[in-house]
Amino acid sequence: MSTKKVALPGDAGGTHTGASRPLNQRADAQRNRVKILAATSTALHKDPDASVAAIAAEAGVGRMTLYGHFTSRAELIEAALVESLERGEQVLSEVSIDGNAADAFSRLVRSSWSLLDRSRGLLAAAQRELPAARIRDLHEASEARMRSLLERGQREGAFRSDLPISWLLATTHVVMNGAAEEISAGRLRLGDAPGFIDATLRAAFAAGTAPVAERHR
Amino acid sequence: MSTKKVALPGDAGGTHTGASRPLNQRADAQRNRVKILAATSTALHKDPDASVAAIAAEAGVGRMTLYGHFTSRAELIEAALVESLERGEQVLSEVSIDGNAADAFSRLVRSSWSLLDRSRGLLAAAQRELPAARIRDLHEASEARMRSLLERGQREGAFRSDLPISWLLATTHVVMNGAAEEISAGRLRLGDAPGFIDATLRAAFAAGTAPVAERHR
DNA sequence: ACTATCTCGTACATTCCCGTACGAGTTGCG
DNA sequence: CGCAACTCGTACGGGAATGTACGAGATAGT
Numbered sequence: 001m002s003t004k005k006v007a008l009p010g011d012a013g014g015t016h017t018g019a020s021r022p023l024n025q026r027a028d029a030q031r032n033r034v035k036i037l038a039a040t041s042t043a044l045h046k047d048p049d050a051s052v053a054a055i056a057a058e059a060g061v062g063r064m065t066l067y068g069h070f071t072s073r074a075e076l077i078e079a080a081l082v083e084s085l086e087r088g089e090q091v092l093s094e095v096s097i098d099g100n101a102a103d104a105f106s107r108l109v110r111s112s113w114s115l116l117d118r119s120r121g122l123l124a125a126a127q128r129e130l131p132a133a134r135i136r137d138l139h140e141a142s143e144a145r146m147r148s149l150l151e152r153g154q155r156e157g158a159f160r161s162d163l164p165i166s167w168l169l170a171t172t173h174v175v176m177n178g179a180a181e182e183i184s185a186g187r188l189r190l191g192d193a194p195g196f197i198d199a200t201l202r203a204a205f206a207a208g209t210a211p212v213a214e215r216h217r
Numbered sequence: 218m219s220t221k222k223v224a225l226p227g228d229a230g231g232t233h234t235g236a237s238r239p240l241n242q243r244a245d246a247q248r249n250r251v252k253i254l255a256a257t258s259t260a261l262h263k264d265p266d267a268s269v270a271a272i273a274a275e276a277g278v279g280r281m282t283l284y285g286h287f288t289s290r291a292e293l294i295e296a297a298l299v300e301s302l303e304r305g306e307q308v309l310s311e312v313s314i315d316g317n318a319a320d321a322f323s324r325l326v327r328s329s330w331s332l333l334d335r336s337r338g339l340l341a342a343a344q345r346e347l348p349a350a351r352i353r354d355l356h357e358a359s360e361a362r363m364r365s366l367l368e369r370g371q372r373e374g375a376f377r378s379d380l381p382i383s384w385l386l387a388t389t390h391v392v393m394n395g396a397a398e399e400i401s402a403g404r405l406r407l408g409d410a411p412g413f414i415d416a417t418l419r420a421a422f423a424a425g426t427a428p429v430a431e432r433h434r
Numbered sequence: 435a436c437t438a439t440c441t442c443g444t445a446c447a448t449t450c451c452c453g454t455a456c457g458a459g460t461t462g463c464g
Numbered sequence: 465c466g467c468a469a470c471t472c473g474t475a476c477g478g479g480a481a482t483g484t485a486c487g488a489g490a491t492a493g494t
Binding site: 132160162163166167170171173174175177178179181182185187188196199200201203204205206 | 349377379380383384387388390391392394395396398399402404405413416417418420421422423
């Protein structure tokens with residue numbers, strides 16, 4: 001005579017980027033949803049293996065409430081990742097891509113860095129919980145921006161052309177992630193990271209260095 | 218009237234690098250021990266979360282046999298890591314560190330790469346199972362070699378000095394790991410990896426590029 | 435050939451976490 | 465103010481993995 005099914009937010013919206021929430025939700029519930037999403041990010045930042053219970057605790061709500069909003073751990077993590085990426089998109093879309101390619105790259109990297117630093121744990125959790133294809137899909141937007149910049153840089157001769165774009169992209173990700181790890185390990189100060197990352201990647205990608213030696217075969 | 222305690226290999230040997238096995242072990246058992254260690258490496262290569270059961274299956278022995286040699290999952294992984302690193306040491310110690318620092322670095326990186334590619338899964342598992350301090354301890358030997366080479370390179374002016382050694386070291390690790398990931402993702406051919414890694418790091422570490430800009434504060 | 439050593443299956447206890455069910459209390463909202 | 469929407473504790477069921485217990489059978493080494 002009481003409980004229903006706790007709303008079940010519904011999947012009405014397509015897979016699109018639009019932030020379409022069901023509408024018929026109570027203000028109170030919407031707030032909790034936001035709290036939970038935020039807590040997911042921070043909890044996973046501390047421990048990428050954090051349990052649903054831990055996340056709920058971090059959010060200050062009961063575990064059951066959380067299950068009212070998200071039917072499974074995977075769904076929760078995916079939602080948190082989507083939200084984080086949307087927020088990131090908002091920031092990155094304001095970074096100017098024009099002008100000198102190398103400088104634009106630096107701007108983009110520096111902006112990406114702080115975003116990645118925060119959502120690192122979330123991403124790690126997602127990698128264990130979601131199909132790899134899905135993750136790559138979600139990253140497509142930010143990835144495309146960086147990719148096109150790298151392409152332009154290569155065409156204009158600002159970046160070396162002896163390495164494929166996919167490698168440059170991977171290297172960028174990996175160096176930023178590495179910086180985050182070094183920070184948690186206490187071997188790098190937070191404030192030093194952006195400069196180090198930028199300096200390293202700029203030098204690594206600059207045109208004019210000796211091309212990759214074909215030493216195999 | 219039968220079972221004892223299944224040998225319990227004993228911890229007689231110190232923490233030293235010597236390969237001191239208990240001696241009073243049956244030849245048959247020693248062989249299995251080796252098989253298990255090898256299987257640990259290959260099983261974790263496929264899936265860093267592989268269960269003890271899966272590892273035993275990979276080794277072609279019963280799970281119980283495995284527990285006869287290693288009392289816990291952690292002990293198993295540690296033993297496998299130690300063995301892998303010892304084998305690595307043997308290879309790396311034959312790489313010439315002398316002469317041109319940049320070239321020596323390339324040689325070292327290329328040798329390290331193939332080793333790391335194999336033991337990658339094992340390392341990932343170890344990072345979840347063993348205390349971080351222990352892992353760092355075990356890596357000290359190979360790390361020291363690379364570190365001293367980087368130091369010499371900086372003194373001689375072959376490598377840039379605006380970035381700390383620890384960062385160069387971290388970058389080296391991270392780029393090699395990234396290459397391994399790109400390979401498993403199917404975006405990089407195995408044969409291309411050494412050249413790409415080398416080309417990237419050489420350029421990133423070379424002296425003479427613009428120093429890290431102090432853009433913060 | 436005989437014996438201590440080793441293999442290994444089955445079975446079990448434990449722990450941890452996810453997801454579901456139920457139901458009573460609380461609160462936003464019209 | 466009254467109802468539907470929401471919260472949230474407790475409890476349960478299922479599954480997976482670790483580590484232990486027991487004991488029968490195979491094998492190496494002397």
